[in-house]
Amino acid sequence: RPLVQRVLVGVLDGILRLVHPIMPFVAEAIWQPLNETAFERGLPTPEPAAESVVIAPWPRFPDVWHDAAMETRMGRMQELIRAVREVRNRYNVDMKTPLDVFVRCSETIAEDFRTLQPFIVALAGVGRLECGSDTGKPPQAASHVTPEFAVYTSLAGLIDMAAEKVRLEKQLAEKRKHLQAARAKLANTNFVQRAPADIVQQQRDLVADLQTQIKAIEENLNELCQE
Known part of the structure; x- marks a missing residue:
C-alpha cells in the first residue's frame, strides 16, 4: 500500500x-x-x-x-477514435448511438485494436469493431484512410442518404456562391490597393476557408454517391 x-x-x-x-x-x-x-x-x-x-x-x-512502441499504439488508437467522432459530427449522429466500425489493417495493428477495444468503445461509442487485413468497406459507410489503416464507419439505417445528399448539394452551392463573391472582391484592384491590409488578408483567409469547406463537402458527396 x-x-x-x-x-x-x-x-x-x-x-x-x-x-x-x-x-x-x-x-x-x-x-x-x-x-x-x-x-x-x-x-x-x-x-x-x-x-x-x-x-x-x-x-x-x-x-x-519512454516507451516509443506504446506511444505509437496510443497514437493509432487516438486516430481511430478521432475518425469515428468526426463521422458523428459530420452526419449529426448522437453520441448515444453506437456505431459499427470496420478497420482494414495488418494483423499486428488489428491485435492492438482488439486489446484496446474497451477504450475505443468507451471513447468513440463503438458498438461493433472488426479489424483485419480482409476487412472490407460495408455499404453506406464513411471512410477515413491513414498510411497504416483504413476506417469504415457504417451509417446504414442511421441517416436518410437521399435527404443528406440534397442537404449537402444545397450547402455546396451556397459555399461556391460565397467563394465566387470573395474571389471577385480580391480580383478588384481598387479593393486590394485601397482597403486596409488586415481587411484584404481577412478576405484571403475567407477564400482559403471556403475552399477547405467546399473540398470537405465534395468528399462527403462523393462518399454518398459511391453507395
Missing part, C-alpha cells in the same frame, strides 16, 4: 505541474494541501516539494520510462 500511495502522489504532483499554466488557481489549490500531507514526493525518487506550484520545475522522468 505505501508504494501505491507514493506512486499516486507522485503522479498527481506531475499532473499539477503540467496543468498549472492553463489552470493556475486550481493547481495551486490542490498543491498546498498536498504539501501538508506529502511534502516529500515525486518519481522515481521522492524529494522536497516546492512551496508553490508556481516555482516548481517542469516534471522530468528517466529516459527508460
Whole structure:
C-alpha cells in the first residue's frame, strides 16, 4: 500500500505541474494541501516539494520510462477514435448511438485494436469493431484512410442518404456562391490597393476557408454517391 500511495502522489504532483499554466488557481489549490500531507514526493525518487506550484520545475522522468512502441499504439488508437467522432459530427449522429466500425489493417495493428477495444468503445461509442487485413468497406459507410489503416464507419439505417445528399448539394452551392463573391472582391484592384491590409488578408483567409469547406463537402458527396 505505501508504494501505491507514493506512486499516486507522485503522479498527481506531475499532473499539477503540467496543468498549472492553463489552470493556475486550481493547481495551486490542490498543491498546498498536498504539501501538508506529502511534502516529500515525486518519481522515481521522492524529494522536497516546492512551496508553490508556481516555482516548481517542469516534471522530468528517466529516459527508460519512454516507451516509443506504446506511444505509437496510443497514437493509432487516438486516430481511430478521432475518425469515428468526426463521422458523428459530420452526419449529426448522437453520441448515444453506437456505431459499427470496420478497420482494414495488418494483423499486428488489428491485435492492438482488439486489446484496446474497451477504450475505443468507451471513447468513440463503438458498438461493433472488426479489424483485419480482409476487412472490407460495408455499404453506406464513411471512410477515413491513414498510411497504416483504413476506417469504415457504417451509417446504414442511421441517416436518410437521399435527404443528406440534397442537404449537402444545397450547402455546396451556397459555399461556391460565397467563394465566387470573395474571389471577385480580391480580383478588384481598387479593393486590394485601397482597403486596409488586415481587411484584404481577412478576405484571403475567407477564400482559403471556403475552399477547405467546399473540398470537405465534395468528399462527403462523393462518399454518398459511391453507395
